[in-house]
Amino acid sequence: MITVQAALKRGQSTLFYAEVDTPLLDATVLLGEALGLSKEQLLTSPEAPVQEEGYRRFQEFLDRRCRGIPVSYIRRKKEFFSLEFYVDERVLVPRPDTEALVEEALALLDRRAAGSQAEALRVHDACTGSGCVAIALQHSRAGLEVSASDRSPGAEEVFRLNCRRLLGRELPFHRSDLLKQVPGPYDLITANPPYLRDGEVEDMRKVGWPEPREALAGGRDGTALLAALIRQAPARLAPRGILLLEADPSQAAFVRQRLLAWGFQEVEVVPDLGGRPRVIRGRLP
Ligand SMILES: C[S@@+](CC[C@H](N)C(=O)[O-])C[C@H]1O[C@@H](n2cnc3c(N)ncnc32)[C@H](O)[C@@H]1O
Incomplete structure (x- = not known):
């Protein structure tokens, strides 16, 4: 099972190649949203495992972000x-x-x-x-x-x-x-x-x-x-x-x-x- 740190790295890389301006920040916010965790919780538990369903949701969010949809519309909040x-x-x-x-x-x-x-x-x-x-x-x-x-x-x-x-x-x-x-x-x-x-x-x-x-x-x-x-x-x-x-x-x-x-x-x-x-x-x- 993939860890939080590895999921973040993959997300950052995906968004970087899609020319998103702030790939690490966006990947962190979207992973937090997908897993129901705060940014602080994510960053203090880099080795925690990411469940399959949460990772699938994260990938859906990344996909939408790569298509230019703002993070706020993906999370439905600002x-x-x-x-x-x-x-x-x-x-x-x-x-x-x-x-x-x-x-x-x-x-x-x-x-x-x-x-x-x-x-x-x-x-x-x-x-x-x-x-x-x-x-x-x-x-x-x-x-x-x-x-x-x-x-x-x-x-x-x-x-x-x-x-x-x-x-x-x-x-x-x-x-x-x-x-x-x-x-x-x-x-x-x-x-x-x-x-x-x-x-x-x-x-x-x-x-x-x-x-x-x-x-x-x-x-x-x-x-x-x-x-x-x-x-x-x-x-x-x-x-x-x-x-x-x-x-x-x-x-x-x-x-x-x-x-x-x-x-x-x-x-x-x-x-x-x-x-x-x-x-x-x-x-x-
Ligand atoms: C720049 S947004 C501002 C929204 C919000 N006040 C904010 O600061 O985030 C402008 C808003 O004006 C509305 N709008 C555009 N033309 C309008 C008009 N002729 N009469 C009334 N509302 C209009 C749009 O539907 C939109 O919700």
């Missing part, structure tokens, strides 16, 4: 803001950079809450996908009134599942083209909309990129949905309401300029974990 989200091909895999959006939202909400005795602050997350932003906010601050929206029926299903698993209840959800079908008013609207250029997305799809096209493509230059959200948000925000958007660092100046053009004040660009301009906010008068 950690975001210290919560384990269910993910599959219906939604974008949450990215670590998006945690900057959640951090900034919490900082803004805490400041707003400290300055008023009013009822719960109302937060809406548009383009919610898996619900990672909305659910992380609600999980972090139970007193908020959080809702979410997305146009995709598949995203709605994944969002509802994640709400039940992580919050023990569902949050209000609206199937909506950006903000058109959401009621408002909100004190804060967050969104990580699709912001890649259509051409970039076509190139990714040609090489089999499995994330949904509608979660990636932001129009010819990538800014169509960002611009539409900025246009629609004033009608859905309360007075002094804040719009907080994630964009590609190359689009931050554009977003800043559009926010100013639509009457937003205190427009600020916030860096992501890598120090790149990623999150942009503006406040209505």
Whole structure:
């Protein structure tokens, strides 16, 4: 029977020849998933035997990884803001950079809450996908009134599942083209909309990129949905309401300029974990 160490070596080699960027890391995570063991358990027991069924499952996972399927889709989970989200091909895999959006939202909400005795602050997350932003906010601050929206029926299903698993209840959800079908008013609207250029997305799809096209493509230059959200948000925000958007660092100046053009004040660009301009906010008068 093959040992953990030997299985890892074979897995690393298979992924290396399939030109996977991080072959040892991916092999370790996938072997752990196949055997139901943590990374630490695997690494501290290199001589442990791998049962036949677990090894067969590992090989199936490797096969899917070699075909370009992300580890998160294979495991059906992704950690975001210290919560384990269910993910599959219906939604974008949450990215670590998006945690900057959640951090900034919490900082803004805490400041707003400290300055008023009013009822719960109302937060809406548009383009919610898996619900990672909305659910992380609600999980972090139970007193908020959080809702979410997305146009995709598949995203709605994944969002509802994640709400039940992580919050023990569902949050209000609206199937909506950006903000058109959401009621408002909100004190804060967050969104990580699709912001890649259509051409970039076509190139990714040609090489089999499995994330949904509608979660990636932001129009010819990538800014169509960002611009539409900025246009629609004033009608859905309360007075002094804040719009907080994630964009590609190359689009931050554009977003800043559009926010100013639509009457937003205190427009600020916030860096992501890598120090790149990623999150942009503006406040209505
Ligand atoms: C970049 S993903 C972000 C998902 C999630 N918020 C995150 O940060 O991982 C964008 C999401 O926007 C949704 N979407 C795309 N176009 C939309 C539209 N016109 N109206 C509403 N949602 C849209 C997609 O279905 C997808 O779930």
